[in-house]
Structure formats: structure tokens, C-alpha cells
Amino acid sequence: MGSISEVPLLSEKHSGIPQNLLEKAKNAKALIYETRTKETNTRQRLPIIPQGIEKDIFIRALEKLAEQLGKDNVEVNDKPLVDGWYMEHPNTHDMMPILDDEELVASAVVYPSSTEEVQKIVLWANEYSVPIFPISMGRNLGYGGAAPRVRGSVVIDLGKRMSKILDINPDDYTCLVEPGVSFYALHEAIQAKGFAHMWIDIPDLGGGSVIGNTLDRGVGYTPYGDHWACHSGLEVVLPTGEVIRTGMGALPGNNTWQTFPYGFGPYSDGLFSQSNFGIVTKMGMTLMPNPGGHESFMYAFEKEEDLEPLMEIIRPLRIGNILENVAQVRHAIQTIAVKGLPRTKYFSGDGPIPEHVFREQLKKMPIGDHTWLYYGMSYGPPHIRQYKLEIIDKEFKKIPGARKIDPEILPEDEYFWSRDRIAAGVPDLVELLWVNWVPNGAHVAFSPVSPIRGVDAMKLFNLGKRRHDEFGIDFLPAFCVGLREMHLIVEIVYDKNDPAKRKAANDCLREMIDDAAKEGYGEYRTHLVLMDQVADTYNWNDNALMKFNEKLKDALDPNGIMAPGKSGIWPKRYRGRGWEMGKESGAKSEGDGVALTESTKF
Numbered sequence: 001m002g003s004i005s006e007v008p009l010l011s012e013k014h015s016g017i018p019q020n021l022l023e024k025a026k027n028a029k030a031l032i033y034e035t036r037t038k039e040t041n042t043r044q045r046l047p048i049i050p051q052g053i054e055k056d057i058f059i060r061a062l063e064k065l066a067e068q069l070g071k072d073n074v075e076v077n078d079k080p081l082v083d084g085w086y087m088e089h090p091n092t093h094d095m096m097p098i099l100d101d102e103e104l105v106a107s108a109v110v111y112p113s114s115t116e117e118v119q120k121i122v123l124w125a126n127e128y129s130v131p132i133f134p135i136s137m138g139r140n141l142g143y144g145g146a147a148p149r150v151r152g153s154v155v156i157d158l159g160k161r162m163s164k165i166l167d168i169n170p171d172d173y174t175c176l177v178e179p180g181v182s183f184y185a186l187h188e189a190i191q192a193k194g195f196a197h198m199w200i201d202i203p204d205l206g207g208g209s210v211i212g213n214t215l216d217r218g219v220g221y222t223p224y225g226d227h228w229a230c231h232s233g234l235e236v237v238l239p240t241g242e243v244i245r246t247g248m249g250a251l252p253g254n255n256t257w258q259t260f261p262y263g264f265g266p267y268s269d270g271l272f273s274q275s276n277f278g279i280v281t282k283m284g285m286t287l288m289p290n291p292g293g294h295e296s297f298m299y300a301f302e303k304e305e306d307l308e309p310l311m312e313i314i315r316p317l318r319i320g321n322i323l324e325n326v327a328q329v330r331h332a333i334q335t336i337a338v339k340g341l342p343r344t345k346y347f348s349g350d351g352p353i354p355e356h357v358f359r360e361q362l363k364k365m366p367i368g369d370h371t372w373l374y375y376g377m378s379y380g381p382p383h384i385r386q387y388k389l390e391i392i393d394k395e396f397k398k399i400p401g402a403r404k405i406d407p408e409i410l411p412e413d414e415y416f417w418s419r420d421r422i423a424a425g426v427p428d429l430v431e432l433l434w435v436n437w438v439p440n441g442a443h444v445a446f447s448p449v450s451p452i453r454g455v456d457a458m459k460l461f462n463l464g465k466r467r468h469d470e471f472g473i474d475f476l477p478a479f480c481v482g483l484r485e486m487h488l489i490v491e492i493v494y495d496k497n498d499p500a501k502r503k504a505a506n507d508c509l510r511e512m513i514d515d516a517a518k519e520g521y522g523e524y525r526t527h528l529v530l531m532d533q534v535a536d537t538y539n540w541n542d543n544a545l546m547k548f549n550e551k552l553k554d555a556l557d558p559n560g561i562m563a564p565g566k567s568g569i570w571p572k573r574y575r576g577r578g579w580e581m582g583k584e585s586g587a588k589s590e591g592d593g594v595a596l597t598e599s600t601k602f
């Protein structure tokens with residue numbers, strides 16, 4: 001990590017930030033270090049040797065791998081664990097740990113430069129029965145970052161040396177990328193080529209990997225916000241070392257890999273999303289046509305209960321494409337937290353910040369008092385927008401007290417303008433300012449899905465609120481509204497240096513997951529330590545889905561080397577040994593050993 005006033009640029013590093021965001025990055029970094037009291041972990045229980053292999057054999061195995069990849073591309077994790085910050089993050093551990101730092105931690109990190117080298121690593125892992133954990137860029141923030149699920153796994157950092165944009169096709173509106181291509185990098189490349197007719201879709205922060213985010217089924221905020229639905233074509237290294245191309249990619253000489261996602265026969269792409277069945281080394285992505293104009297709008301709603309009628313109004317408009325983008329409906333505490341200042345600036349007591357306190361703050365802001373803000377975008381030339389915006393206005397104002405906020409009154413640094421850029425495919429670096437809400441701020445998400453319905457929104461809101469109150473945590477909900485469903489994203493922001501706060505976050509999440517499942521709700525994505533519990537809620541028909549996943553795992557990965565435990569899918573050699581984490585497992589991520597494989601029997 002560089003000095004506190006320096007931030008790496010995209011021109012210097014695949015994970016760097018674009019020049020135009022430099023000031024924002026420096027500011028975000030400074031705010032984080034201002035409240036940091038956590039010291040770098042120097043306990044030196046490192047390196048961690050993964051269970052199932054002797055230390056000296058493991059060290060020799062790494063030397064063998066270094067002979068193949070080059071010494072510089074195999075790094076033993078025996079140095080202090082540096083957290084950095086989210087734009088200069090570690091690839092050895094979760095920089096936002098819920099457990100002890102040294103639970104979800106890599107034994108080593110390796111850097112392949114090609115698909116062939118990824119194959120070599122996979123074959124090596126099979127030879128020595130070493131758990132491997134691929135990351136694209138490791139920015140799975142709120143869900144485990146770069147950390148492996150199994151302690152001592154060898155992390156394969158794909159992004160560092162595989163960060164090429166292999167194609168941008170201005171006729172088909174598609175691209176083909178490697179794992180180290182961030183949304184920032186893709187946006188810059190399209191701009192540099194002068195392709196003003198094409199937009200990309202981006203998440204709240206643009207520093208993440210396009211492949212990583214898409215495989216995890218992340219969301220963005222244009223009409224192309226469902227990233228997984230917008231990809232076309234994968235190249236995958238299987239756990240036994242073979243390489244496949246999915247869809248049209250299987251047909252030699254094709255020119256349709258990025259335009260027709262399905263190809264012929266079973267649609268295999270789903271097997272490689274949120275899974276541990278392969279390592280994606282290339283992915284095609286569709287790009288959006290520039291709509292020829294766009295206009296952000298924002299409505300404020302007064303009361304908590306307004307959420308119910310609002311969702312009933314949104315649903316038909318969204319399905320009917322009058323509301324065109326993945327919008328966010330955000331709670332008022334977030335309006336304040338995203339300013340980036342600590343909560344103590346507003347409230348010095350323990351427990352959740354009282355309503356009258358944040359209401360007082362809101363009254364002082366240009367947006368004024370509210371409970372919910374709807375952030376949306378209308379696309380197309382003015383007369384097209386006007387048609388849609390008039391319908392939206394009429395419908396939203398059916399809710400008493402609903403106000404359209406005039407963007408003219410909002411200062412340049414108002415968060416609204418960040419949402420405006422993001423919904424127009426221009427990456428930004430603002431969203432995570434709310435990690436500064438508490439010292440050593442880290443975050444972890446609770447992310448259930450539901451239809452776009454008032455009753456569901458209220459049930460999930462109340463369920464979350466009740467548990468947050470119980471555990472004394474500020475409640476920061478936001479709804480991301482897709483085409484027929486919405487993701488509720490609740491960010492728990494906690495002091496990662498305080499074991500009691502980490503435990504409260506973990507306990508609160510585990511209660512909410514169970515509460516939600518009892519009501520029929522499931523998470524679309526979750527943190528590494530919660531994956532077993534979430535997977536276990538998808539248990540219809542005597543766990544038939546997990547049995548199917550395990551059958552696939554055993555067939556595709558007989559030695560159980562690839563990302564064991566990811567999405568709750570454990571290879572055979574780990575099963576029945578207490579590796580699953582749940583309410584009872586406390587702060588321990590490891591089970592009791594692994595079974596022998598053919599290669600470890602000697």
C-alpha cells in the first residue's frame with residue numbers, strides 16, 4: 001500500500017482508479033484513516049497451512065508451482081495482514097472481517113498470466129490436494145472481499161496479470177473481457193476509443209471486476225442492471241483442468257459468442273455463477289445503446305408506511321417500462337450516512353440513532369425531511385422522457401406528502417448526482433462513504449429478494465428493523481428494484497476492531513436470515529461466513545437442490561480442490577466434519593480435518 005495521500009491510478013495498476021476520480025479517492029481514503037484505530041495484525045500465526053497436507057510437503061509444492069509460474073508469481077502469506085482500504089485492498093484475507101482476521105485467510109496467493117497457467121495451477125492443486133480459491137479482483141465488498149472460505153486456501157488472483165479487454169465490438173454492442181477488467185477500465189477503454197454510442201452498466205462502485213460482479217449476479221442501475229442476464233459466453237477452466245467455452249463459443253470459427261448466449265444443448269453458464277465448479281477466464285458482455293438523452297429524478301416520501309403504497313405504484317410502472325432502470329429506494333439514515341461523517345457527529349449515545357435526531361438533520365439539508373427517497377432515471381430524447389415522467393409524477397403523487405425534488409436546488413456534491421452518473425453508466429466512487437459511520441468501519445450485507453409488492457417490502461423492513469433494534473445496530477435499508485423483483489440491501493456497518501460489534505453483526509444477520517426464510521424469503525447473495533446457513537434455507541423437498549449440487553461437485557471436482565464451501569457446497573472430503581458455519585459455530589470457520597484423496601494417501 002502506498003502512502004496515505006497516494007492512490008494508484010488505472011494507468012499504473014489494473015485495480016487503480018481513473019484520473020477523474022483521483023480527488024474523490026484521496027478524500028475517501030483520508031476519511032477512513034482519520035477514524036482508524038485498528039492496528040495491522042502482526043500476530044504471525046502465518047502462514048496458515050490448509051488442513052489435509054503436511055507443512056513441508058506444502059512448502060515444497062509451492063516451490064514446484066513457482067518453477068512453473070515464476071518465483072514472483074507465487075507469494076506465501078507470511079507477512080502482517082494489512083487491511084488497506086477498499087481501493088487498495090488485500091488479496092490475502094477479508095478486509096472487512098466478521099470473524100477474527102486470521103480465520104478466512106490465504107496460505108499463499110498465485111498470479112497466473114493466461115488460461116494455460118490457470119490450468120497448470122488447477123492440475124497442481126489436484127496433485128497435492130490443496131484447496132484453491134479464485135478471485136477476479138477480490139472486491140466482493142460486504143460478502144467476504146478476496147478471502148477464501150477454507151482457511152489456508154491458495155488464492156488465485158486472476159486479475160493482476162489477466163486484465164485484458166480482448167474485444168469491444170461497436171457494431172454488435174458487445175465486449176469480451178478477462179477477470180482483471182474493472183468497470184472503471186471498461187468505461188475508460190470505451191471512452192478512449194470514442195465509442196459514444198455505447199454505454200456500460202456499473203454497480204455503485206466501479207472498481208470491481210466485470211467478471212467477478214457478474215458471476216456473483218451483482219446489480220447495476222441502467223436498464224442493463226441485471227449483469228448476469230446481460231452476459232454472453234464464458235471460457236471456463238474446470239476443476240480437473242480441462243477448458244470449455246460455453247454457448248456459441250463451443251463452435252470453432254463462430255462470430256456469435258457474444259451475441260447469442262445459449263448455443264446448443266443444456267445451458268451450462270449457470271453452473272459457473274456463484275458456484276465452485278470452475279474458474280471463468282473470459283466472459284462476453286453486452287453493452288447498452290446510448291439512449292440519446294437521460295434525466296434523473298428523485299421523489300421524497302414522508303413516512304415509513306409510505307413504502308407500502310409506493311411499491312404498489314412502482315410495480316406496474318416498472319414491469320411496463322415506464323420506470324426503466326434499476327432504481328434505489330433508500331432510507332433517510334442513508335441520506336445522512338453517505339455524507340461520510342461518523343454517527344457521533346449527530347448522536348453520541350449507544351444503540352440505534354433515534355428518529356428525531358436524524359429527522360432534525362434532514363430538515364437542515366436541501367432535500368428536507370423524509371423517510372424514503374426514490375432515485376430513478378428516464379431515458380431518451382426530451383419528448384419521450386416527458387411522456388414517462390408525467391405518468392410517474394401523477395402516480396407517485398398519489399401518496400400524500402410525496403414531493404419531487406428539483407435537482408436544480410441540489411449542490412454539486414449531493415449524493416443525487418452520484419446516482420445520476422451511475423444510472424448513466426458513468427462510474428463513481430461515493431457509495432461506501434458510509435463506512436465511516438463508525439470507527440474502523442466495515443460492512444456486511446443482508447440481501448433478500450421479493451416481488452415488488454407493498455406487503456413484502458413492509459414485512460422485510462419490519463423484520464430487519466426489529467432485529468437491528470434488538471442488537472443495537474443502525475438500520476440502513478435500500479431497495480434495488482429490478483424488473484419483477486427487488487433486492488432489499490441492508491448494510492450493517494460495524495467497528496471491525498471490536499469483537500462485540502462483530503458478533504452483534506453476525507448474530508443479527510443470522511437471525512434475519514432465519515426470520516426471512518420463515519416468511520418465504522431468501523438471499524440473492526451472501527457473505528462467506530453465512531453461505532452455509534443461506535444455502536440451507538433453500539431446502540425444498542428434503543434438500544433436493546443441495547443434493548444435486550453435491551452430485552455435480554463430486555463429478556466435476558472429485559478431489560474437492562476448488563473453492564470448498566463456496567455457496568455452501570462442500571466437496572465429499574469435507575462433508576460430515578463440521579465445516580459448515582451456522583448459529584452454533586461461533587467464530588470458528590474450520591472443521592475437523594478432511595478425508596484422504598488418492599494423492600494424499602501416500
Ligand code: EUG
Nearest residue numbers: 141142204219445447478489
Ligand atoms: C448494493 C450493495 C450490495 C448489493 C447490491 C447493491 C448497493 C448498496 C453490498 O451488496 O449486493 C447501496
